[in-house]
Amino acid sequence: MLNINNLHVKLEDEDKAILKGLTLEVPAGEVHAIMGPNGSGKSTLSYVLSGRDGYVVTEGEATLDGASLLDMDPEVRAAAGLFLAFQYPVEIPGVGNMTFLRTAVNAQRKARGEAELTAGEFLKVVRAKAADLQISPDMLKRPVNVGFSGGEKKRNEILQMAMLEPRMCIMDETDSGLDVDAMRLVADGVNALRSPDRSFLVITHYQRLLDHIKPDVVHILSNGRIIKSGGPELALEVEENGYGDLLAEAG
């Protein structure tokens, strides 16, 4: 589904390379985890894939179902099925959560040539999904992420993901800031979405999330490159020993 090949990325404003030949494939239906030290380029990868300004791809490519992602506008990527759950979800005062979400859902449906949801249809679906994530009706009415706690923001990201039904879900440290119960809720939400034609790329620092969301493959990202890939046991190894040995091994 997602193919990243020899991706090199530098910052637009300064001559600083961040991704240095990253290659990664996430086949349909699989869950891949990315772990790696702070500053290794995990968030940068998620931003570049979803189309944030400020980065320049100097080499390599990334495709979703064979279509080149890198030339598309962010909204086009979203309509094509890509979703990023942000490490730091953004607050937007004055714009209602529901208004925003309905606009997003219908904009994507429209872009794909599907019928838009009526207010009533939308409301029914969103209420059910919010209840699953224990997001209160009051939170739905509030402006986007404004006054939400850290954990509430993360759950709101998963609600958006559940509503938008993307095919390629990238989650950037969705587990950070979640309490134990919320982590389970989020994991349940993600597991409910798992299907043969949906894939996940889960960025995390901790093994715990991966206990709930069982990855097929774990990648270690360091200094802009995947230095090692393996099964779920790789995450356990990181949890126990840190990155020292892995980094040494990679040179």
Place this chain on the structure above:
Amino acid sequence: MSDLAVKPIDEVTPQVSGPPKAADALEARLAALDLPRDGFAVAARVDALARLRAMGLPAPRDEYWRYTDPRPFNAPEAQALPIVGGPESPLFAARDTLTLVFVDGVFDAAASDDPALDGVEITSLADAGAGHWAEDLYGTLEAAGQSPVRRPFAVLNTAAARDGLLIRVTGTPSKPVHVLHRRGTDAADAVWHHVIRVEAGAELTLLESGTIGARSNGVIEADLAPGAKLHHIAAKRANDPKVGLSHLFARVLDEASLKSFTLAVNGRQMRHEAVIDMVGDDAVAHVAAAVMGDGHVGPFHHDDTVFITHAGLRGESRQVFKKVLRNGATGVFQGKILVKQGAQKTDGYQISQALLLDEASQFLAKPELEIYADDVKCSHGSTTGAIDDEALFYLRSRGVPRDRAIVFLVLSFLADALAEVEDESLRDEINERLDAWLTDQPLN
């Protein structure tokens, strides 16, 4: 009534203070007006004319006119400015209101609702004769508002206005009073003057909408008795090129509350001054505006000038001004909070912010605090910024197209000003209209 009332206007000797040229300009300006010479409030008009001759018209170099060119308002004749765009239903048109229609600043009784409504007495200024209750008020708040800063066009208005509404609120009317403006001719030079007296414990919502003259000069004098409430919302038709001046003079007594909100979308050159005297204790005054100007639709210059004086104890004032500017549009804010000696426990807040959608636009802000009491809480801030890239990316990453995402962010920026509209359904109506305007004219 002072006996000045009987002195015909023609006999008042011009008192020339400025250079002769300035005096000539004022006389030319006055000569082009059809000044009322008798009837309602003639004393106040005579007085106003004398005051105006003593102070003269503003010059571009005057400190208070540093950011806004007074010349379009000084010129004897209004420039013809045809309205642009198709028909647009005025805001509030679908509501149950007492609608009073003004055409080029002149009350049109035939087009209006019957002004009879429980809790409020309404007379048009043109119909009011000598001895009407409003004679004691007409021009007095305006005159009081001339110090420490002169506001010559308001004086001119007091001298020249032939029409307006005289509204006395004695209860809580079941619906808002809605002044609906219409334009008769393209070169209309509309002048109107409303006097509003809200009696103790009474409450009124005053709405203004519609198309004003190519040039306009509107004054509202609002006198709020103890415990009175006035909600004022002005939202004129969008996009029409116009040069307009408006003044709101208010006196707020004990526990009375004034909330005034202005919405302006495009236009040409507008200046709105709010001069609010919080005389009583525990008085409340909020003034806010949401302004959007696109220089591409036509030249745009919008000036909000506010002067709030706290004289009573525990007064609460808020100024929230937001301007969205692009394609060479200019926004101005001059706002002052004056806390007099003895006005302890004053809570004064002022924020003015501009969202510049390009580098060709500008925001000029002059926030001022002047405080003579020692136990007060006053703050002011002014910011100028661009669209937040992070928020824009967040919205787009969810599939919201760029144009729509920008609309969201503009509405988000304006939200604090709109929050000053207390009535939720009015606030929603304004928000929906803003949304529609923004959607029709994508901000790229």
